[in-house]
Amino acid sequence: MKARENPFRSTRVRSAIRYAAPHDDPDDSRSGALALLPRLTPLRHRAAIVGPHGSGKTTLLEDLAHVLAGRGFRIIWLRLDTDAPRLPRDWGEHAGRLGDGDIVCLDGAEQLDPIGWARVRWRTRRATGLIVTTHRPGRLPTLTTCTTSPALLARIIRRLAPDGPAAAAPVAALFDRHHGNVREALRELYDVCATAS
Amino acid sequence: MSALRIELAGGRKAFTPGEPLSGRASWRVADAPSSVELRLFWYTSGKGTQDVGIVDTSSFAAPRAEDGRDFTLPLPREPYSFSGHLISVVWALELLIEPGGYVERREFVLSPTGKEVVLRS
Numbered sequence: 112m113k114a115r116e117n118p119f120r121s122t123r124v125r126s127a128i129r130y131a132a133p134h135d136d137p138d139d140s141r142s143g144a145l146a147l148l149p150r151l152t153p154l155r156h157r158a159a160i161v162g163p164h165g166s167g168k169t170t171l172l173e174d175l176a177h178v179l180a181g182r183g184f185r186i187i188w189l190r191l192d193t194d195a196p197r198l199p200r201d202w203g204e205h206a207g208r209l210g211d212g213d214i215v216c217l218d219g220a221e222q223l224d225p226i227g228w229a230r231v232r233w234r235t236r237r238a239t240g241l242i243v244t245t246h247r248p249g250r251l252p253t254l255t256t257c258t259t260s261p262a263l264l265a266r267i268i269r270r271l272a273p274d275g276p277a278a279a280a281p282v283a284a285l286f287d288r289h290h291g292n293v294r295e296a297l298r299e300l301y302d303v304c305a306t307a308s
Numbered sequence: 309m310s311a312l313r314i315e316l317a318g319g320r321k322a323f324t325p326g327e328p329l330s331g332r333a334s335w336r337v338a339d340a341p342s343s344v345e346l347r348l349f350w351y352t353s354g355k356g357t358q359d360v361g362i363v364d365t366s367s368f369a370a371p372r373a374e375d376g377r378d379f380t381l382p383l384p385r386e387p388y389s390f391s392g393h394l395i396s397v398v399w400a401l402e403l404l405i406e407p408g409g410y411v412e413r414r415e416f417v418l419s420p421t422g423k424e425v426v427l428r429s
Contacts, residue, residue, distance in 0.1 A: 112393070113426070114391055114392060114393060115353040115354070116391075120354055122358050
């Protein structure tokens with residue numbers, strides 16, 4: 112199968128599947144993000160989306176940023192991961208201009224050491240908000256905790272590939288093999304489809 | 309009701325490296341746009357992170373709510389359109405209209421043979 116036709120290609124997964132809690136449908140309505148809005152204001156837009164690898168934290172933060180941008184906020188993204196665990200060098204310069212109406216979305220806050228985290232909190236103090244994703248609670252009040260389940264994975268698979276070899280995959284074993292990491296499970300199914308034909 | 313369209317000259321769907329890409333972009337939106345852009349680009353699709361290379365961007369001056377403009381863009385020599393198991397490179401034109409975020413995309417093949425190069429393992 113050609114990569115651009117693979118039902119589990121990364122662009123399709125990102126566009127077709129939005130964040131869904133285990134009992135919700137993984138549709139594209141951004142309903143998960145909308146449901147969080149009433150909780151953000153009492154937290155002064157300073158909160159954390161918590162969860163393990165592949166549980167949908169980044170997708171949920173992207174959905175939330177999209178909703179907030181639609182309500183007039185300016186979104187400033189910081190993306191950290193194991194390949195790029197540090198803040199960009201010009202971050203301090205940008206941070207100096209943060210102010211009312213700005214919300215910083217920091218994906219991967221667990222990458223920062225305590226000093227880096229303290230620096231982010233200080234430099235975003237004048238911004239309207241700071242919303243982060245992180246693997247463990249504690250850095251900011253928890254806005255929500257992302258979890259996954261075999262049933263959720265099954266619904267995502269049915270949505271992306273209702274037919275074909277992936278539809279017959281034993282979902283519970285797939286879920287366990289990747290310790291609940293839905294992203295990695297979908298990557299395995301990409302390989303299944305790529306080599307099946 | 310909006311309508312955006314990209315037509316390639318002669319209804320072609322494939323081009324050879326270096327030749328000009330000609331066509332017409334037309335649109336109908338509610339109000340006169342503040343900007344109308346035509347982008348020539350390639351993107352990757354597959355297992356990993358997506359890469360995008362914007363090769364050319366053309367802006368149409370003083371666009372009306374219902375309008376159409378001819379375009380000719382020089383195509384580069386590479387990368388060729390290709391597909392393997394892990395990655396595909398896809399060429400496309402995109403018409404972007406603001407405000408409103410209207411987008412129309414037309415994909416095409418760029419290769420010496422006029423067909424997508426298919427890599428088999």
